[in-house]
Amino acid sequence: MTPDRLVAMLLVIAVVAAWCRLWLWQRGAPVRSPSWRVAALAALQPVLAGALYLTLFAPSRQITADTLVIATEGAPRLIQTGTGETIVALPEAGAIPGAQREPDLATALRRHTAAAAIRIVGSGLVARDRPAAARMTVTYAAPSVPRGLVALTPPGPVAPGARFDVLARIEGGGSATLVDPAGRVVDTARPDADGNVVLHGVARVAGIALFGLRLTGGDTAAVPVVTVAAAPARAVILAGAPGPEVKFLRRWAADAGLTSQEQLAVGGGLALGEAPTTFAGYDLAVLDDRSWTALGGGARAALVQAVRGGMGLIVRLTGPVPHNWQVAGLATGGGASIVPLRLAPAAPSQAALDARRGPGSRDAPASLAAPLDEVPELSRVATTIGGIPLLRDARGTPFAAWRNVGRGRVAIVSLVDSFALVTSGNGDAYADLWSTLATTIGRAGSSGAGPGSETLAWAGQRTIVCDIPAAGATAVAPDGATTALLADPAARGCAGYWPRLPGWHRIAGGLRYIHAAGALPQVRAAERRDATLALVGDRAASIAGARGDDHAPSWRWFLLFLAAVGLTWWLERRRR
Structure with a gap:
């Protein structure tokens, strides 16, 4: 119960008690008082209670404050205003009859000190005016979301040969196409139910490039891509036995610019290469399940300690593993068989795939690359991997997952024969697969261009x-x-x-x-609309035409209370 209600209840009880006292006094008096005197005393009791209550809890009064109607870009030429509203046009607004021109919202608020609220008309406030609006009560009737491209997120700096992602949001349906600087189609996709679409491309040599985003409706947008020369990363590759998987993995590491150190066990206690004495100076370690087991407890503890310090660890499965087999806390569900796996198409069309592959080189001419539909069937260990899925097949089944361990990351890959991509003419898919693994799991910043995105x-x-x-x-x-x-x-x-x-x-x-x-006018309009809507909060519910509350002075009620007390005393003490 609030204090004002408690005081009101006590005063009601006091009035009833005073009436009972008057009735008992009149009944027991030897000479009854005149009826007008008793009626006056009875009438004064609620007056006393009411005056005392209003003295303690003065009633509030409503004060109507001015409201500024802020015309922004896209505001109509004729704006209806109510009582106490003044129209102010910002520089982005068009010609508004009767509007006062102001250079920014902060200046408008300084010149209209009586304004307690603002009403925004148009597509919304630009970044310049949002800090000034944050301390005001804001009302905003947002226009509908414009059709076409309403959001675009270019990729951050990428390394040569790495894949990058372009994020966009499209209103009104259609499809989006990513083209390279030469105008060749790189990727095509349709947005999901929310209008979001992700397009993929491949960076070539170090430098700057302008890709293009084309929509079905004709809208176009420039997508800047900055390719930064990767700093040489140090990697260690350990294998329990020689084979084609290790051979092509070493070749990929050399082509990707990694400084690698390898050791391959050949049986009988012999090994090719030299294992590192410490893993602290490496950015990435790639092992198979047999070499992980052969390390021993002390070496595995040193490897996990290096991962906690920031190094990335990738463990390849070469065959079935027991249930709950794990690497640094990343466990598998166990698998006793090898099942087929087919990767999703690398590009939406043959032309897009050719654009991604580029012109080729002397060692890998483009004429030897396999067509889009000639992707071999691969194999994986039939096991589930706990953690965050990283790579999936065409059906969406994860065959690689990872988790954080300290400042580093650990991943398990159940793909057994990724080398078949190279031997079948799909070396670009092989490089993309292992580049994705190395970029995600390797030490942050070792590539010189970590994952991220740019703002427009x-x-x-x-x-x-x-x-x-x-x-x-x-x-x-x-x-x-x-x-x-x-x-x-x-x-x-x-x-x-x-x-x-x-x-x-x-x-x-x-x-x-x-x-x-x-x-990109639709992108800017959608950005202003969303940012302005974020300024509209619960403060707008407290106004209806920009109203505020204030308490009236209580001294008038106190004077009424004193007058009623004096009159009551005089009537009770009167002898005649």
Whole structure:
């Protein structure tokens, strides 16, 4: 029970008690008082109680505050306003009759100090005005989501030969196609029920490139890809017996630029190569199940300790394993048989596959590559692997999974004969498979271009740059102009940059693509819409036309209470 209700209940009881006292006093008095005197005293009791209650809990009064109607980009020319509403047009809005032009929302709020709420009309606030709106009560009737491309996430820096992913969201259906800088189709996919679509491509040599995203409706978008030369990573390969799987794995490591050390057991206690004395300096270790078992307890403990320090560990299964067989806590369900496995198509069409493979080289000419439909049937151990699925077959069955162990990762691969991809002319699929494993499981940062994604930036609009190596970093525009980055005091290592020209900018030693000011209009509109909707919270429920509550002064009720007390005392003490 709230205090005001408790006091009200006590005052009601006091009024009833006062009436009972008057009745008993009148009944037991030798000379009865006049009826008007008794009636006046009875009427004063609720007046006393009411005045005392209003003195303690003064009633609230509603104060109508001004509301600013903020016209943003896409706002209609004619905007209906109510009582106490003033229209303010931001620079992105068109011609609005009767609207006051303001350079930004913060300036508008400083000039209209009586405004307690804002009503946003149009596609929403840009990043410049959102901090000022965060402290206001916001109402926003969001327009419908525009059709076409409404979200795009380019890939982060990738290593040469690695696969990259392009994420997009499409409203209104259709399909999306990724094309390389030469205009050749790389991948085609249709969005899911939520409109999300993921397209895959392959980076070639180190440098910058502009891929393209095409939609069925005709929309196009530039997809910048930065390929960074990978720093040589150190890998160790241990095998319990020689064979084609180890042979092609060593060849892949050499082609991928890994500095590897190998040891192959040949039987009779003999081995080819030399095992490392410590695993601490390696970025990736690839073992099979037999070499994992032959390491012994001390060597396995040292290997797991290196994984906890950040190294990646991949264990290949070469045959059936017992139930609950595990590697550093990553267990398998056990498998007593070998079952067939077929990989999903590497590309949606033969032309897309040719574009991904590239022109070939002297050692691996494109003429020797197998067609799209000639992918061999592989084999895997019929076991389930606990952890996070990493690789799946055409039916969606995982044949590789991983888990975190300290700062490193451990993975188990149940694929037995991945080398058959190379011997059948599908060397690109083999390289993609092992590159995915090495990139995901290997030591973070060893490739020089870890997985990630880039945010979009437009000319004439502020963009945030983080992970700046030192203070005083600069940005170089395509025309050669140098601009000092403005450090953000609230976020260490981040700064703001206002690019003037579209194109490739060198920012703090890295490359960043800036889109033209009018590029991707649906993406920008959807971004403004979603960000503005995030500002609308429970605060809007407390207003109906921007109203606020305030308590009226209680001294008037206190004076009424004193007057009623004095009159009651005089009536009770009156002798005549």
